[in-house]
Amino acid sequence: MNERNKILDVKDLQTTFFTDSGKVPAVDHIDFHLRDGEILGIVGESGCGKSVTSLSIMGLVPSPPGKITGGEIVYNGRNLIGLSEKEMRQIRGNDIAMIFQEPMTSLNPLFTIGNQMVEAILIHEKGWSKKQAQERAVEMLKLVGLPRADSLLKDYPHQLSGGMRQRVMIAMALVCNPKVLIADEPTTALDVTIQAQILKLMKDLNVRLGTAILLITHDLGVVAETCERVVVMYAGQIIEEAPTKLIFEDPQHPYTKGLIQSVPDMRVKKERLHSIPGNVPKPGSITSGCRFAARCEFAFERCFQENPELYETADVHQTRCFLYDEGRVKSDVHNAFIKS
Amino acid sequence: MSTTPLLKVENLKKYFPVKKGMFGKTVGYVKAVDDVSFFVNEGETLGIVGESGCGKSTTGRVLMRLLEPTDGQIEFDGKDLASLSQEEMRKTRRDIQMVFQDPYASLNPRHTIGKILEEPLIVHGVSDAKERKKKVREFLEIVGLNAYHAKRYPHQFSGGQRQRIGIARALMTNPKLIIADEPVSALDVSIQAQVLNLMQDLQKEFNLTYIFIAHDLGVVRHISDRVAVMYLGKMVEVADSEQLYGKPLHPYTQALLSAVPVPDPDYQKEQIIIEGDIPNPADPPTGCTFHTRCPFKMDICTKVTPQLAEQTNGHSVACHLYTTQVDNDIKQLEGSL
Numbered sequence: 120m121n122e123r124n125k126i127l128d129v130k131d132l133q134t135t136f137f138t139d140s141g142k143v144p145a146v147d148h149i150d151f152h153l154r155d156g157e158i159l160g161i162v163g164e165s166g167c168g169k170s171v172t173s174l175s176i177m178g179l180v181p182s183p184p185g186k187i188t189g190g191e192i193v194y195n196g197r198n199l200i201g202l203s204e205k206e207m208r209q210i211r212g213n214d215i216a217m218i219f220q221e222p223m224t225s226l227n228p229l230f231t232i233g234n235q236m237v238e239a240i241l242i243h244e245k246g247w248s249k250k251q252a253q254e255r256a257v258e259m260l261k262l263v264g265l266p267r268a269d270s271l272l273k274d275y276p277h278q279l280s281g282g283m284r285q286r287v288m289i290a291m292a293l294v295c296n297p298k299v300l301i302a303d304e305p306t307t308a309l310d311v312t313i314q315a316q317i318l319k320l321m322k323d324l325n326v327r328l329g330t331a332i333l334l335i336t337h338d339l340g341v342v343a344e345t346c347e348r349v350v351v352m353y354a355g356q357i358i359e360e361a362p363t364k365l366i367f368e369d370p371q372h373p374y375t376k377g378l379i380q381s382v383p384d385m386r387v388k389k390e391r392l393h394s395i396p397g398n399v400p401k402p403g404s405i406t407s408g409c410r411f412a413a414r415c416e417f418a419f420e421r422c423f424q425e426n427p428e429l430y431e432t433a434d435v436h437q438t439r440c441f442l443y444d445e446g447r448v449k450s451d452v453h454n455a456f457i458k459s
Numbered sequence: 460m461s462t463t464p465l466l467k468v469e470n471l472k473k474y475f476p477v478k479k480g481m482f483g484k485t486v487g488y489v490k491a492v493d494d495v496s497f498f499v500n501e502g503e504t505l506g507i508v509g510e511s512g513c514g515k516s517t518t519g520r521v522l523m524r525l526l527e528p529t530d531g532q533i534e535f536d537g538k539d540l541a542s543l544s545q546e547e548m549r550k551t552r553r554d555i556q557m558v559f560q561d562p563y564a565s566l567n568p569r570h571t572i573g574k575i576l577e578e579p580l581i582v583h584g585v586s587d588a589k590e591r592k593k594k595v596r597e598f599l600e601i602v603g604l605n606a607y608h609a610k611r612y613p614h615q616f617s618g619g620q621r622q623r624i625g626i627a628r629a630l631m632t633n634p635k636l637i638i639a640d641e642p643v644s645a646l647d648v649s650i651q652a653q654v655l656n657l658m659q660d661l662q663k664e665f666n667l668t669y670i671f672i673a674h675d676l677g678v679v680r681h682i683s684d685r686v687a688v689m690y691l692g693k694m695v696e697v698a699d700s701e702q703l704y705g706k707p708l709h710p711y712t713q714a715l716l717s718a719v720p721v722p723d724p725d726y727q728k729e730q731i732i733i734e735g736d737i738p739n740p741a742d743p744p745t746g747c748t749f750h751t752r753c754p755f756k757m758d759i760c761t762k763v764t765p766q767l768a769e770q771t772n773g774h775s776v777a778c779h780l781y782t783t784q785v786d787n788d789i790k791q792l793e794g795s796l
Contacts, residue, residue, distance in 0.1 A: 164647035164649060282736055283736070310737070311510065311718045312510065312715060312718045312732075313736065315717075315720075315730065316732055340720030342722070343724045344720045344721070364725070367723055367724055378648055381648050381649050382652075383655070383680065383681035384681075384721075385716065385721065386704075388681065391659070392681065398617040398620070399617065399647050399649065399650060
């Protein structure tokens with residue numbers, strides 16, 4: 120499975136915000152890749168840089184104050200950083216599309232669904248007639264499981280429910296058959312029963328159309344149910360990366376462990392929840408040493424002085440923690456996983 | 460834990476009129492809370508769960524009389540809150556306090572934390588300023604902050620710390636009952652666990668009774684002794700939390716539980732994905748309000764509203780699947796047609 124083509128390869132990406140109170144490295148030297156047809160999760164708490172990462176890929180970082188200050192974002196062999204706005208517009212929608220948390224703010228309330236979808240289609244398919252575009256819109260709405268697709272084109276966004284609006288956004292995003300879909304907290308604003316519908320839809324489309332999905336979320340449950348591989352971010356850095364199964368069975372970074380244990384389990388009642396002491400750091404507030412050291416129960420002197428690198432604890436598992444220096448941990452779980 | 464109900468709610472209703480036209484003629488009602496009855500024992504936590512628009516927050520607000528109930532009784536500590544005058548109710552709120560969802564919106568940005576925490580004491584007649592200040596310092600420590608934080612302003616705190624302040628404010632008057640409306644849903648996971656643990660510790664220390672309103676089923680299970688599930692203004696199931704999560708009876712509860720993503724990739728569960736959206740509360744379906752999405756829909760469900768009835772000890776459900784009376788009802792219905 121390692122031989123699959125890397126459709127998106129982010130190398131040493133840095134995105135910095137230049138604010139009145141100084142430089143804020145929101146994304147701080149991160150490396151990861153997304154393979155063909157894969158669902159990769161990026162998980163982390165508020166301010167960890169997961170959304171800025173996705174905006175950087177799309178070339179949508181608000182500038183000023185934000186700026187990509189280093190690294191490469193390679194899509195299909197081509198570096199997206201440094202492309203002109205015109206070239207970038209060709210990539211967006213055609214190759215990489217994005218959906219957001221709150222579909223209402225991404226849809227224009229003054230235009231009908233049909234209007235907005237046809238506009239999007241005609242921008243990318245220059246030679247098409249309006250009628251062709253409309254047919255394509257109906258086809259897409261059916262694909263995402265919306266009933267009465269024809270009459271839906273005449274509806275305004277406020278006439279739809281939150282779940283339906285998110286389906287419309289997915290339909291619009293997939294209109295040009297992009298290779299990559301970036302979904303930034305796509306179900307956070309939805310109720311659980313609707314969330315289950317949307318996640319199922321995304322998994323179906325991933326299988327049917329082969330669209331690779333980069334799913335950004337704070338919800339470990341969503342990750343466990345949807346993603347093949349996970350990247351955990353903390354304070355602008357990647358602190359752990361592994362296949363989903365390994366992250367949950369054998370989390371290595373103390374932060375990942377703590378995070379997993381903090382989630383109340385619906386199946387068994389724990390007497391007391393594990394909690395990570397301290398607060399979630401504001402972006403840019405810690406710039407030296409291990410970013411997690413102040414909240415870590417295992418922290419020792421070195422953690423406050425140097426920033427650990429990502430140690431490869433197994434072929435497929437990387438952890439940014441000095442506990443794994445000298446490659447000393449390769450657990451049974453890992454060996455079993457790699458053999459299978 | 461004693462078993463005397465501290466709060467007993469009967470047939471509580473809150474209807475919001477829907478007005479139309481120049482003269483504001485009432486053309487209908489949104490039945491936000493529609494004939495809800497439940498009780499809360501002293502020292503326990505009752506969780507109320509449901510999706511958006513189910514009436515869980517309105518229920519909390521009506522109990523506090525922040526919204527006036529349309530009908531029904533709210534018996535608290537021997538008094539019927541629904542029939543108290545505004546002034547009597549204001550005095551009673553010393554015993555019932557509320558913690559809100561958004562710690563950013565519920566603290567006045569222009570007041571210091573000290574002032575915010577002192578306010579409830581002034582309102583409820585603690586006239587000695589020294590005593591008030593002492594109590595502020597004491598409660599800041601109790602919720603895990605420091606006495607010197609009293610001089611700071613809300614924006615100087617993180618979300619989790621602000622929620623601790625919100626909890627301290629609720630505790631200032633030594634209440635018996637705390638209604639917490641989504642107290643942790645705006646917080647990050649690692650902080651959420653801290654606040655939940657704090658709430659549990661405080662419950663033991665001060666013998667508090669909680670009504671914990673939330674949409675997160677995992678959180679509710681963790682903190683609640685009993686859980687009530689609401690759907691479109693009605694309570695559809697109430698049980699011990701072990702019972703409710705272990706053996707849910709109502710098809711809605713079953714679907715709701717199966718829809719929650721579990722952070723364990725190996726966990727095999729039977730996922731029931733219910734189709735469709737929550738109906739418009741201004742125009743709810745007839746009969747059982749869940750029948751439009753229910754996989755077990757029967758004829759009777761579209762016609763007769765099921766009542767909440769006890770099945771086994773303490774486990775009540777409002778669903779025709781469990782009504783032994785179903786046959787009789789159908790006969791009656793046929794007779795009347």
